[in-house]
Amino acid sequence: MTDIDATPTSTLDRLREVTGTAARAANAHNTQPWELRYRCDHVEVGWRPEYALGPSDPAHRDLRLSLGTYVETLMICAAGAGIPVDYEPDFDLAAARVGRIVPAARPATDSGRVADVEGRRVWRGPWLPRQVPRYAVELAQRTAAEAGFRLAVVSTEAARPLLVRAYHWFFGEAGIAAELLAWARLTPRHPKYHSDGLNDVMLVLSRAEALAMRMFFAPVVYRALRPLGLVRLLTALSSSATSGDGVVLVVLGKGDDPAREVEAGRLVTRMWLDLFRDGVYVHPQSHVIDCPGTLGDLARLCGAEEGERPLVFFRVGYPAADPAARPRHPRREATEHASV
Numbered sequence: 001m002t003d004i005d006a007t008p009t010s011t012l013d014r015l016r017e018v019t020g021t022a023a024r025a026a027n028a029h030n031t032q033p034w035e036l037r038y039r040c041d042h043v044e045v046g047w048r049p050e051y052a053l054g055p056s057d058p059a060h061r062d063l064r065l066s067l068g069t070y071v072e073t074l075m076i077c078a079a080g081a082g083i084p085v086d087y088e089p090d091f092d093l094a095a096a097r098v099g100r101i102v103p104a105a106r107p108a109t110d111s112g113r114v115a116d117v118e119g120r121r122v123w124r125g126p127w128l129p130r131q132v133p134r135y136a137v138e139l140a141q142r143t144a145a146e147a148g149f150r151l152a153v154v155s156t157e158a159a160r161p162l163l164v165r166a167y168h169w170f171f172g173e174a175g176i177a178a179e180l181l182a183w184a185r186l187t188p189r190h191p192k193y194h195s196d197g198l199n200d201v202m203l204v205l206s207r208a209e210a211l212a213m214r215m216f217f218a219p220v221v222y223r224a225l226r227p228l229g230l231v232r233l234l235t236a237l238s239s240s241a242t243s244g245d246g247v248v249l250v251v252l253g254k255g256d257d258p259a260r261e262v263e264a265g266r267l268v269t270r271m272w273l274d275l276f277r278d279g280v281y282v283h284p285q286s287h288v289i290d291c292p293g294t295l296g297d298l299a300r301l302c303g304a305e306e307g308e309r310p311l312v313f314f315r316v317g318y319p320a321a322d323p324a325a326r327p328r329h330p331r332r333e334a335t336e337h338a339s340v
Contacts, residue, residue, distance in 0.1 A: 008041045011084060011103045015043060018077035023331045024117050025073035026272065027066035028053060028286065029183045030196055030329050034070040035096075043101040045071055045087075055175030062286050064258055065312060067098045068265020073117055074101070076269075080114035082107045091259035098262050116273040121328065123281040125204035126320040127244035136278045137247065137316075140271045144251060147267045149311070152302035154248040156315065159288075162298055163242040164235060166291040171234040174222070181217040185330075186210040195332035202329055209237070241283065246317025250298065254307045264311045275316055281323060284314040 015036070023032060033051035037044035045067070052063045071087055078085050078101075086104040090097060137153055144151035170176055185192055185199040187210065193199055200210040215221055216230060251268060253260055272282050288294050289310050298310050 008103045012038065012041075012043050012101065014081070014083045015074070015078060015085070015101065018074070018081050018083070020331070021114060021117060022070065022074040022077045024120070024328070025066070025070040025269065026120075026122065026284070027069060028057060028062035028284075029180075030198055030202065031066070031183065032196055032332060033063055034067055036101075041102070042088075044097055045074075045099050045101060046095065046097040049096060054179060055173060056179050056290075057286075058290055060258075061261055061289070061311065064098070064261035065265035065268070068262040068267075069269045070265075071099065071262065072266035072269035075108065076113045076117055076273075079108035079110045080112075082110070089259055089262065091262060093258070098259070113273055116276055119324070120273060120276045121281065121323040121326070122202075122283060123204075123319045123323050124202070124241060124283055127246050127315075128318040128320050129245045130318045131245060132247050132275075132280050132316050132318075133278070136275060136280055137249070139274055140249060143271050143274065144267060147263065147270075148253075149264060149267055150252045150308065151271075152250045152252055152304075154250060154301055156244065156246050156248055156317075158301060159248040159298075159315075160242055162288050162294045162301070163285060166285070166288040166294045167235045167238050167242065168231055169291040169293060170287045171238075172226070172231040174226075177217055177222055178219065181214075181219075184213065184217070186214050194330045196330060199330065201326050204326075212237075241285065244317070244320075246315050248313065248315050250302050250310050250314075251312040252302060252304055252308045253311050254305075254309075256309070261311060268312050268314070279318065280316050281319050282314045282316050284312070286313060288313045 019036065027033065031051045031053060033047040035046045035048050037046060047063065047067055052060060057063055075087055084104040084107045085101050087099055088102055089099040091099070141151045183197040185197040186205070187193070187200070205213065216225065216234065222230065251264055253264055275282060288298055295310065298313070302310060304310070
């Protein structure tokens with residue numbers, strides 16, 4: 001029930017009740033780049049530049065997608081708590097802002113999605129030899145079309161060569177390797193193991209694999225072994241991410257408006273939660289889009305129309321182990337600025 005006497009400030013202050021859950025939003029490298037800035041009559045949604053990836057996200061597309069997933073997740077959590085707010089897009093690069101949360105006349109309808117937000121996980125491990133049901137893919141396509149995007153369906157077999165080439169590029173770029181190591185938390189002794197980044201559990205690494213990753217990505221070792229075939233070895237070690245069944249879904253959009261990339265992030269949140277309800281898990285693999293050698297081939301594989309470009313690439317399928325048996329991705333405390 002909405003309190004019609006509630007002031008804008010008191011309504012917006014209630015967002016603090018759900019920011020912890022909203023931080024479960026999907027985001028690249030678990031950097032959690034979002035920032036809430038509380039004003040007198042709205043809450044600005046922006047990002048902190050120090051949490052934006054560099055070489056791993058050269059066009060900052062993943063940053064904007066991550067901010068979109070956060071906006072959508074925050075709105076879902078607000079609806080679940082009965083907080084009457086709306087979101088107004090207002091992308092501004094100079095202000096590091098994507099939009100505003102403003103008071104609304106009534107809360108959005110709660111569809112029980114908060115439980116999905118809390119339960120959803122990414123799966124980076126091996127997949128079962130089992131195909132995703134057609135109705136689940138068709139629902140995702142309808143959801144994409146309603147948001148003004150197109151969802152292309154590609155077989156894992158057809159996409160596998162692109163994945164292998166993209167991993168080879170990814171591991172072969174020294175800047176990307178350094179950034180990956182900077183965000184890796186490969187031992188519980190890491191000071192940020194429980195707050196952000198990519199830990200060994202999230203990456204589905206054994207103790208030996210985590211040790212190998214720490215060693216191979218160390219700058220001195222990486223520089224020494226890179227000419228000797230290290231990149232091929234790292235690509236081979238990522239075989240679980242390029243093999244198995246499942247299907248690849250690619251979101252395509254027209255134009256290069258950064259605000260539309262934020263909206264694409266909102267879209268994939270809705271799609272991923274729908275898939276999760278059907279027991280289907282996702283593995284985003286954005287390097288296939290970032291890799292200069294695979295982007296054009298991916299567009300052709302998806303039958304991209306004139307002006308259309310891939311925005312999100314993710315595999316969907318059934319995990320070979322229970323993702324719920326693993327701890328959820330760590331989250332640091334919400335980042336926000338006080339009212340001004």
